[in-house]
Every structure is written in structure tokens, then in C-alpha cells.
Amino acid sequence: MSTNNRESAAQKAQSNMMRLGLVAVAMAGVIAFYVLTGRVDLSEPVELTARVTQSATWTESGPLTLDVAVTLANNTEEPLPLSLASQCDIFRWFLTDEDQNLVQSQRSDEPCVDLPMQGNLEAKHNISGEFTLTLDPARVKPGRYILFMRYWGHEHREPVTID
Structure with a gap:
């Protein structure tokens, strides 16, 4: 193979790589445009989120409480039964x-009304609830934990650090 053929092949390869790079940048720009302008929604159709806060520092004499705020969001176009x-x-x-x-x-002896519940969460709406969890300081020491929760049948797990 002559020197000119090798240089020509190298130039073609370099040119193809430049085109491929420009196409990739253009595609990323188009995707970013649609996401940032809200034309594409990347959220889950039904999403449960939680915010957990510890109101007081752990002590051996306790009690230890966590405040949990949960939100169930219906991001679909249809009501959620x-x-x-x-x-x-x-x-x-x-x-x-x-x-x-x-x-x-959770203790099963906490007071509640044992009646069936039914309803709909309208499209593009959410419902929220706030709960206080009482933890036993003999079981829960300072450290890292995972809080598993279910709200209206939808599950979520949240890492929690007890201080």
C-alpha cells in the first residue's frame, strides 16, 4: 500500500469520526431540549416519594421518633384506582x-378504623400524608438503616441515618 493510500484512508477515518461525533452531540442536544422544556416527562407513571426527619437525637432512655412525609403522585393521564x-x-x-x-x-395495636377504603387519584395529581414513627431505642441504635414503607399499596424504601 502506498503512502498516499494510507494517508487518504486515515483522512477518511478522521472525517468519519468527526461526523459521528457531531451527530452524537446533535442527538444529545435534541434530547436535552425536549427534557428541559418539559415535552418529555422522565418521571415514573405512579411515584411514591418520602421525606424522613429525625426530630431529636438518639438517647438510650428514648423515645426516638421519625417524622415521615409521603407523597403518592399519579403522573399519568388516567385516574389511578x-x-x-x-x-x-x-x-x-x-x-x-x-x-x-x-x-x-409497625405495631399492630395502633388505633385505626378497620373499614375498607376505595377511591381514585386523579390524573396529574398527588396525595400526601404525614406520620410519626416511634422507634424503640433498645432496638434502634445510631447508625444506618432502611425504612420500608407502603402508602396506599405502593411501596418505597428510604435510607435512614439515626444520629
Whole structure:
């Protein structure tokens, strides 16, 4: 192969790489434009989010409480049917260590009205709830945990650090 043929092949390869790079940049720009202008929604169709705060520092004498604010969002264009066998099941929780060994769960003797619940969460709407979890300081020590929760039948897990 002559020197001119090698240089010509190298120039073609370089030119093709430049074109490919420009096409990739243009595609990324178009995608970013549609996402940033809200024309493409990257959120889940139904999404449960939670904000967990610890109101007081852990002490051996306790009690230790966590304040949990949950939001269930219906990001679809259709109403979301909500149905539970009991009002007691609107919010359920349990806490594990980082290896997912059970540390503490919700007590079943907490007061609630044991009636079936049904309804709809309208399209593009959300519902929220706030709950206070009382943790046993003999079981829960300072460290990292995972809070598993279910709100209106939708599950979420949230990492929690107890201070």
C-alpha cells in the first residue's frame, strides 16, 4: 500500500469520526431540549416519594421518633384506582439494618378504623400524608438503616441515618 493510500484512508477515518461525533452531540442536544422544556416527562407513571426527619437525637432512655412525609403522585393521564381492605393499611412500615435484617416494625395495636377504603387519584395529581414513627431505642441504635414503607399499596424504601 502506498503512502498516499494510507494517508487518504486515515483522512477518511478522521472525517468519519468527526461526523459521528457531531451527530452524537446533535442527538444529545435534541434530547436535552425536549427534557428541559418539559415535552418529555422522565418521571415514573405512579411515584411514591418520602421525606424522613429525625426530630431529636438518639438517647438510650428514648423515645426516638421519625417524622415521615409521603407523597403518592399519579403522573399519568388516567385516574389511578386506590383500594385497601382496611383503613389500617393506608400507611405501613418496617425498619431494617443495611443487610436488611428486621430491626423493628409497625405495631399492630395502633388505633385505626378497620373499614375498607376505595377511591381514585386523579390524573396529574398527588396525595400526601404525614406520620410519626416511634422507634424503640433498645432496638434502634445510631447508625444506618432502611425504612420500608407502603402508602396506599405502593411501596418505597428510604435510607435512614439515626444520629
